[in-house]
Amino acid sequence: xxSVTQLGSHVSVSEGALVLLRCNYSSSVPPYLFWYVQYPNxxxxxxxxxxxxATLVKGINxxxxxxxxxxxxxxxxxxxxxxxxxxxxxxxxxxxxxxNTPLVFGKGTRLSVIA
Amino acid sequence: DGxxxxxxxYLFRKEGQNVTLSCEQxxxxxxxxxxxxxxxxxxxxxxYSQIVNDFQKGDIAEGYSVSRxxxxxxxxxxxxxxxxxxxxxxxxSRHRGSNTEAFFGQGTxxxxx
Numbered sequence: 001x002x003s004v005t006q007l008g009s010h011v012s013v014s015e016g017a018l019v020l021l022r023c024n025y026s027s028s029v030p031p032y033l034f035w036y037v038q039y040p041n042x043x044x045x046x047x048x049x050x051x052x053x054a055t056l057v058k059g060i061n062x063x064x065x066x067x068x069x070x071x072x073x074x075x076x077x078x079x080x081x082x083x084x085x086x087x088x089x090x091x092x093x094x095x096x097x098x099x100n101t102p103l104v105f106g107k108g109t110r111l112s113v114i115a
Numbered sequence: 116d117g118x119x120x121x122x123x124x125y126l127f128r129k130e131g132q133n134v135t136l137s138c139e140q141x142x143x144x145x146x147x148x149x150x151x152x153x154x155x156x157x158x159x160x161x162x163y164s165q166i167v168n169d170f171q172k173g174d175i176a177e178g179y180s181v182s183r184x185x186x187x188x189x190x191x192x193x194x195x196x197x198x199x200x201x202x203x204x205x206x207x208s209r210h211r212g213s214n215t216e217a218f219f220g221q222g223t224x225x226x227x228x
Contacts (some may be wrong), residue, residue, distance in 0.1 A: 028193060032214045043119075043205055043219035044158075051214040076119075090157065094213040101165075102148055102173065103217055107157035 002027045002093045006106035014114050019078040021109050023091030032094035033074040034103065035065055037087050044090060050074060086113045117142045121206050121220035136191045136223045138206035145211050147189035152203040153177060180218050185224055193225065201227045
């Protein structure tokens with residue numbers, strides 16, 4: 001069964017500093033991986049996804065993530081944090097390798113950006 | 116514009132009452148999902164449907180019920196059997212294929228008073 005572990009429920013960075021949010025997955029089949037962002041009292045918005053091909057994936061708002069099979073990781077990074085990046089971030093893995101089976105989500109990491 | 120609409124945004128319910136949360140999508144997606152979100156718990160799957168007139172229980176289905184009579188609609192009923200219903204509820208839909216992303220509604224915050 002697929003599962004996702006996000007290391008650190010809360011990460012705090014200074015404005016302009018590197019953002020690194022960690023995600024490790026467990027999957028019995030080649031995974032499809034996703035990062036979502038959530039602002040308070042709103043739904044989730046897709047940042048980026050990895051399906052096949054290039055292991056470095058670029059997303060919206062300057063975020064990117066690298067799929068590392070040997071480390072079973074899919075960490076999210078951004079070179080320079082902006083105040084507007086403060087939000088909750090969720091890593092997800094696609095459950096199963098066919099059909100419309102549900103995404104499995106990690107518990108989330110809240111990102112705070114300090115001026 | 117295509118998307119997912121959840122209503123209402125905020126909902127208050129008295130203990131012992133059933134309440135239904137609405138979810139409508141015009142993305143022509145086959146699959147729809149209901150998740151519950153509590154602080155520090157992430158998103159937990161309640162029910163999902165891969166096709167009209169069919170649905171499956173998720174990890175925390177007890178105290179909830181759903182229907183899928185139309186492709187566009189997937190309402191969730193929170194019954195009086197749900198012991199702790201106060202939470203943020205998110206509906207999502209997804210096109211066929213496990214490599215596709217889920218699209219989310221704006222959520223419904225349910226409070227039991």
